[in-house]
Amino acid sequence: MIKNYLKIAWRALIRSKVYSSINIVGLSLGLAACMLIVLYVGHEYSFDKFHENADNIYMAETELTFGKDPIYIPYMGYSKGPESKQSIPSIEDCLRYKESFESVTIKNAAAPSLKFSEDKFAFADPNFFDFFSFTLLQGNKDHVLDNPFSVVVSQRAAEKYFGSKDPVGEVFLYNDKYRFTVTGISKNTPSNSSVDFDFVASISSMESMEEYNESITNDYDDFTTYFSLKSSADPTLVETSLLSNNGDQQDKGNDVNKRYLLKPLTSLHFGKNFDNSRYIKIFPLVAILILLLALVNYASLSTARSTTRSKEVGVRKVLGARRKAIAIQFFLESSLYTVISFVVGYFLCISLQPFFFGLLDIQMDNSFLYAPQMLLSLGILLIITIVLAAIYPAILLSAYRPIVVLQGKLSKQNGGAGVRKFFTVFQFGISVVLIICAIVIDRQMYFFRHADTGVDRENIVMLPFSSDAGKHAIPFEDEIQSIPEVVQSSMGILPLYKGFNMMSVKSTNSDEMIFLPTLTVDENFISLLGLKWEIPPVDSLFFKDQKTAAIINKTAIEKLNLEGNPIGQKINGQYEIDGVLKDFNYSSLHNKVEALCLFIKKSNDAISPWGKRGGVIYAKIAPKSNIPSTIQQLKTVYEKYERENPFEYHFLNDAFDAQYKAEDRLAKIFSAFTGFAILIAMMGLFGLATFIAVQRRKEIGIRKVLGASIKDVTALLSIDFLNLVVFAILIASPVAYWLMGQWLQNFAYRISISWWMFALAGTGTLLIALLTISFQAIRTATTNPTKSLRTE
Template identity: 80%
Template sequence: MIKNYLKIAWRNLVRSKVYSSINIVGLSLGLAACMLIVLYIGHEYSYDKFHENADNIYLGETEITFGKDPIYMPYMGYSKGPESKQEIPSIEDYLRYKKNFENVTIQNPESPELKFSEDNFLFADSNFFDFFTFPLVQGNNGHVLKAPFSVVISQNIAERYFGGQNPIGKTFLYNDQYIFTVTGIAQNAPSNSSIDFDFVASISSMASMEEYKESLNNDYSDFTTYFSLDKSADPALVEGAILNIDSQKTGGEGDVNKKYLLRPLTSLHFGRDFANSRYIKIFPLVAILILLLALVNYASLSTARSTTRSKEVGVRKVLGAHRKAIALQFFFESALYTVISFVLGYFLCLTAQPFFFGLLDIQMDNSFLYAPQMLVSLVVLLILTILLAATYPAILLSAYRPMVVLHGKLSAQNSGASIRKFFTVFQFGISIILIICAIVIDRQMYFFRHVDTGVDRENIVMLPFSAAAGKHVEPFKQEIQTIPEVLQSSIAILPLYKGHNMMGVKSNTDDEMIFLPTLTVDENFISMLNLKWETPPIDSLLLNGRKTVAIINKMAIEKLNLEGNPINQKINGQYEINGVLKDFVYTSLHHKINALCLLVSKGGDESSPWAEYGGVVYAKIAPKSNIPSILQQMKAVYEKYDAEKPFEYHFLNETFDAQYKAEDRLTMIFSAFTGLAILIAVMGLFGLATFIALQRRKEIGIRKVLGASVKSVTALLSIDFLKLVIVAIIIASPVAYWSMTQWLQNFAYRISISWWMFVIAAIGTLLIALFTISFQSIKTATANPVKSLRTE
């Protein structure tokens, strides 16, 4: 029986090539888009769940509150882990690791040319590979990190530094000072891991490294600490118990401004700074809408063609076929279409997957594509699609009454017309919503790129340098400025738009402590970036013999509660305010401009901040210069002063733009999905227009014989569809407006949604629909009426 159903379904598929192609291609495109989004969502929600004890592992955070400003630090002191395990029975184990904030230089001593700047170097407890499920390719979990100056490397690092050689027992040179011995090789961290590493060194090494000795005794240092809790433990009680340990240390006087938080390992990926959080919730909705469009497309054409199958149903029922058997036949026919579409969609998904995840900046492991949970998700998607695509046509077609269809009265019932009108409105309504959303997103991104941030970012290159180069930063800066195309140079402690320091400051009106963002810069920084003065300094030299002065922005006056003229007032009784700048954007435009203090410092001796921490040389390049040549000259100067850190550079405007990668990706992908939705809707409209034109060919033939023009016939066939598109525009516009209003709330600085965005979307949709309908309408209107009337 089933074989017979499938055979009939295949014959119908081959016989109606146009409708079959539209159904299959439209459904396969919708399924491919849905599969890509299912993979993406599945990947994001699978983060860190591969660890054997993932549900019981928590990250320890420290929250410190100054006034009304809470600061969350995902770190604890070095001693906090062992102390907590000893005092709190519900803590089964702990794991500490420290990752440098700055890149470290790694070199293979046997091949000096293999020297790279690395950013994934961790110092970790010896139980790292027992605590987490990161399999070792070589080495024993419990022994690889026992000895000081031992290191486990990833497979990628083994290939980069040693090629085909066995790295075990080989050595690395760390920052040109310390020698580490390779004791193990770990599999590369999977793409759905929030903990990434290339090197994991023994934490016991830090006791013999001068730069880390102090951090081992500092309770406010920066060790990432994880706790494995008993399954019955209450994390909130453990948080309180950890804080109680501090109280016991200080004789019962705990810090009321500090507390500890435990965050589940499996929730870390969706943390406070998750870059993709602004569209992780949008994509499932887009997937559902595109799949619905494809299914509606299929259902619309199926119901439209139902009149051509009505006599078949009538004859079968007269010969004794039950409705259940007929419904089953049409169900299998739709299921065949769906399975073919699913297979085609799967291959489209595999083809588009590298491009799609490249846009999202996700390096997804191929193994994840074939993971059991993903295969189960795809099987569920197939079953759901078959049920949705096949049920309605099967019920509709099997419901025809033999007496009605065999007497030719079905057309009088206008079978399925209302449903088809609803489907058309739905399809184009979704398309219009997506078009308007794409326009708003694009305009918001344009606004980000072109808004006046108060900073001249053009042609400024930033050159990070180490503390060693900081001891000679003045001659280094001067040599950079002697390059002919360099107009001006400056120094800062950090690259702009890549972070800032924080200083605890007492308010002038009370003793409340507040956090004040700070940037340490030299005296050329303000003029080079063309920052504007609200209240200029009394003397143009700023420093005037002093080592450090403070320049604040306008927002800082309010935050510090400064009264009257802020010039010559002091911050913390230490830094004298020498001028006030107009507010300028120094972080992302997602947030309102905050208070800022520029600590203007001079000098390149060993007591300067650059000599202690390193910093960044800023160089403004003349327009239309030969950038590659200038960078080569800068590299030659840089290597004279900094042998520790490999040369790297960043352009200021590119660093600013990099803050909006999430929105850039959303723009590109949303535009692609919008185009796909329009294509699916157009395919459905084309199929529907073709069928309606075929149904009315005799009517059109009579009209032409009676003198109707091609123009009037084309208008006759087009007007009904255009009315439906206009209804879709009216319904979709307020929905799109509400959706984009909600999305724009994510940004402190945003555009206004304008009327012209809706006009462009409406006109564009009408033109697309008109072109699609007119193609078939004109073809039908110009056909010879004799061919359509000779059978009467």
């Protein structure tokens, strides 16, 4: 019986090629879009769950509270992890993990030309490969990190430095100072791992490295510390034990409170990558909407074509077929359409996957596509789609009464027409919402990139350098400045828009402690970035005393509770305020400008901070310069003073734009899936217009015989659909307005939602609908009326 039903379904599919194609293509597009988002969201939520004991692993976080302002540091002291493991019974194991401060230069000792800058170098306890479930391809996981200056490399690092040669036993040079011996090779870390490394060295090596000796000796909170708890342990009680285990955590003199928090390993990804987590819940909603559009498109065409199958149902019922048997037939028929659409959609998803994830700047292992959990998710998606797509047509078609059908009264009933109108309004309503959202997001992104932030970002290149180059700051900067295209230069500790330091201070006339963001820069920084003075220094040489001079912004006056003219007043009784800058955005536009303090250091200071720890040089390039040629000249100077670290540069504008990756990703997804939604809606409208034209062919033939023009016939077929589209626009506009109003509340600086955005979306949707309908309407209107009247 089922075989017979499938034969009938296949014949129906072949017989109605236009409708079948529209159904299959529309459903395939919706499923492909849904699969892409399922892959993306599934990948984001799968982070770190591949570890065998993932549910019991936690990372320790230190909370420091100064007055009312808490800050969170994802580290503990060097000794605190092992001590806690010994004294707290609920802790089963402990692991210390330390990523390198900055990019390090790694060199193959046997082939010095194989030298690269690496930013995935870390140190870990010997139990690293027992604690985590990373695969060790060579080496004994219990002993590969036992000895100082031993290192395990990833597959990609082994191939990069040694090619096909076995690297075990070979030697690496770390910053041309320390020799590390390769003791093992690990499989590349999965793309859904928050712990990512190419080199993991024994943590005991750090005791002999001057860069880290101070952190270890003074037990600074510098080490990422993971705890594996017993399955019966209560993390909250362990947090309390960590606090008591590490002594009195309150420094009453400085009003500082410290406590430890435990963060589940499986939640760390979203904590570390706020850009990824900010809108992750929106994407499943977009996937559901796209799939609903495809299903509605299918259901709409199925109800439209139901009248052509009604006599078949009536005859079968007269011959004794029960409703259940007819429902099963049409359920299997719809299931066949869905399975074919799913297969087409899957191959479409695989084809689009590299482009889609490249567009979003997301790395994903190909193996994840075939992971059991993803295959299970796709299987569930197939079952849900089959049920939703098949159940309504099966119920509708099996419900026809044979007497009504065979008497030809079915066409007079309006139930099906009402459902089709609802589906059309729903489809275009969703499309209009997506279009308006895409427009608002695009305008907000444009506003971000062109807002007046108080900083002149044009043609400024940032060149990070190490302490080796910083020790020669004067000649280094002089040679950069001597490049004809460089009009000005400056030095600082950190690249702008990539972080700042924090200082705890007491506000004036109060014992309350607050955190004050700080930047350490040289005397040219203010003029190079075009920063404006709110209260200029009395002495133009305001940087006269390097150790105690400070410049604050306007917001800092209120934050520090300063009264009257702040010039000459002191911060913490130590740093004298020499000037006040107008507020400028030194971080993202998501938040209002916060207080800021600039410490001005001369480049020629023998003990300048960049001579101790490195920094960044800002070079402003003259307009209309040959940028590639100028970059090459900067590289030549850089390599003269920086012999180990490879040349890197970043434009200030790019660093500013990089703060909005999450919004940029959201804009790209909305743009892509708005296109999907419009295409699906167009296909559904085309199918309905085709069906209505066929259904009314005799009426159109009579009208043409009686003198109706092509224009009249086209208007007749178009007006009902266009009314539905206008109704969809009217319903969708306030919905989109509310959604985008809520979204814009996330930004301290934002655009206003304007009427033209709705006018543009509405007009565009109407034009798309008109073009879709007109193609079929004009084709029908130009048909010879004698053919229509001759048709039975």
